[in-house]
Amino acid sequence: MALTASTPLRTALIGVALSATVLVPLQSTAFAAQTATAGAATTGTGPSVAGIEDGTARALAKSLADEAWKRQLGAAASGGDAVDLRALTEGTRTAAGRGLASPVAEADRAVAAAKGLPSDVGSLLRVSLVAPAAKTGAGHAAPLVAAAPSDDDGTAFTAYDSRGTAHVLHTDEAPDRPLYLVDVDGAKAVSAGLEVVGEALAAKGLDVPAPASEVNAGPAKASSSAAAATAGIDTTLIDSVRIADVKEPGIKGDAEIFTLVTGFGKDGKPRVDTVEMPYLNKAATTYYPNQVLVNWSNYKYGMADAVMMEDDGDTDYRALAKAVVTVLLTITDQGVYIPLADAVLDAVPTSWWTDDPDYVDSWYTLAKSTKGTRNGAAANGWINVSPYFVPQL
Structure with missing residues (x-):
């Protein structure tokens, strides 16, 4: 039904705490295939923004097996502000980062199309560093990467590590490793x-x-x-x-x-x-x-x-x-x-x-x-x- 002023409001904002509790092995697939299949079921006509973000997050996570690229991403995102992912991948000299440049640009164009925006809108995808463990240096554990959750009422979402393994993160506990979120520049x-x-x-x-x-x-x-x-x-x-x-x-x-x-x-x-x-x-x-x-x-x-x-x-x-x-x-x-x-x-x-x-x-x-x-x-x-x-x- 259509929502009107009398429709009950959704529940309050979810907390920022997370936890990694479940591991699910994933098969390695091509970046473009990941992006397309992740979102096709949502829109029926093409990849959804959520699907594109998820495919991008998985590809970015796997690229962090490259230590030089992982350090560069960490340094770029350490200030707490979201980082333009296309600019970062196009400007890096690391092999893994350069390998993401073309797929990220393609993903940007797909996001623009999914959101009904003109093709010349420019880069939209960005990445940010969240979770206390990431900022306190808790460990030198390998980071996780996830698409920013969009469900207000959700209690869990999926993040990926550099091996392509999916981790289900819950909203009521803090993770013990850094977490990057991939999302769209909303402004x-x-x-x-x-x-x-x-x-x-x-x-x-x-x-x-x-x-x-x-x-x-x-x-x-x-x-x-x-x-x-x-x-x-x-x-x-x-x-x-x-x-x-x-x-x-x-x-x-x-x-x-x-x-x-x-x-x-x-x-x-x-x-x-x-x-x-x-x-x-x-x-x-x-x-x-x-x-x-x-x-x-x-x-x-x-x-x-x-x-x-x-x-x-x-x-x-x-x-x-x-x-x-x-x-x-x-x-x-x-x-x-x-x-x-x-x-x-x-x-x-x-x-x-x-x-x-x-x-x-x-x-x-x-x-x-x-x-x-x-x-x-x-x-x-x-x-x-x-x-x-x-x-x-």
């Missing part, structure tokens, strides 16, 4: 993905800006100098925001949040504005972004809805755009404001709520005059907003 993917959504909306006239003549230009009888001083746009500003559960497995790191603002445009058609929120990446943390959420000059009525979501890995932005556009084109302006948040949520295929753009929360009927704290409909967060006039330069 880059969201930014590129929302451009795809915007282009699809524009193609159907669902994000047409207000005519210049309809933008607030001050009192009609004001002098030209006074009118110029008061020209500008009315907006709603996010003064602060807090989310209880960002819908991202704790071991995976930062969340990638974005919001779809919906309402009726000046032309009477439903419209959607996309809002990136790269700062909102931790649960139970209050942020003070002073970010514009709604530009009221683009809306016919003084009300709009906001649907907050999180990119959980396999988000196909081209499919998301198509689904949202399709449902919004069936809605007509009845001369009164109609909430569109449920229409947006209902447009998302049921399967996407498993690993893809997680529903975080939604806010109905935000008014042009709304001020103060508004709790989300799903009780997963709140936003503190205020009207804000942006003067014309």
Whole structure:
């Protein structure tokens, strides 16, 4: 069923602790075959992002049998930040690293295709070092490599060692060896993905800006100098925001949040504005972004809805755009404001709520005059907003 504001929320973020308890021997296969077979069952049309990440993780793990390459990877990731995997493999002089360069580039292109992103988006796959054992020098044990888990409720996932052996890692105990995670640069993917959504909306006239003549230009009888001083746009500003559960497995790191603002445009058609929120990446943390959420000059009525979501890995932005556009084109302006948040949520295929753009929360009927704290409909967060006039330069 489609998820709405009344659907029960998922459980809280999983912890970052892990354990390696089960060993399962794997047969050695070619990198491309691993990637394709791992994801084919998920999408039915090609490898999924999760499958591509898993194939990449397995290949990277096996390459770490090369001591020089293992040291280079360790040094690159030791600072705690995620490392661009394509840049690292293309820049290394080690044999094992160079051998991964072409497959990693191919995997990057496959990720872009699976996520509905343009082929020129650039490198997306990255690798990061996690787990306490890795940072305290616990041992010189051989590291494990895993695809970053995307299931919020999962209690275990699979990592690989340099022999191609799979280790099932659990979420309630810490491992005794370093662990690398392979995942997608979420911030880059969201930014590129929302451009795809915007282009699809524009193609159907669902994000047409207000005519210049309809933008607030001050009192009609004001002098030209006074009118110029008061020209500008009315907006709603996010003064602060807090989310209880960002819908991202704790071991995976930062969340990638974005919001779809919906309402009726000046032309009477439903419209959607996309809002990136790269700062909102931790649960139970209050942020003070002073970010514009709604530009009221683009809306016919003084009300709009906001649907907050999180990119959980396999988000196909081209499919998301198509689904949202399709449902919004069936809605007509009845001369009164109609909430569109449920229409947006209902447009998302049921399967996407498993690993893809997680529903975080939604806010109905935000008014042009709304001020103060508004709790989300799903009780997963709140936003503190205020009207804000942006003067014309």
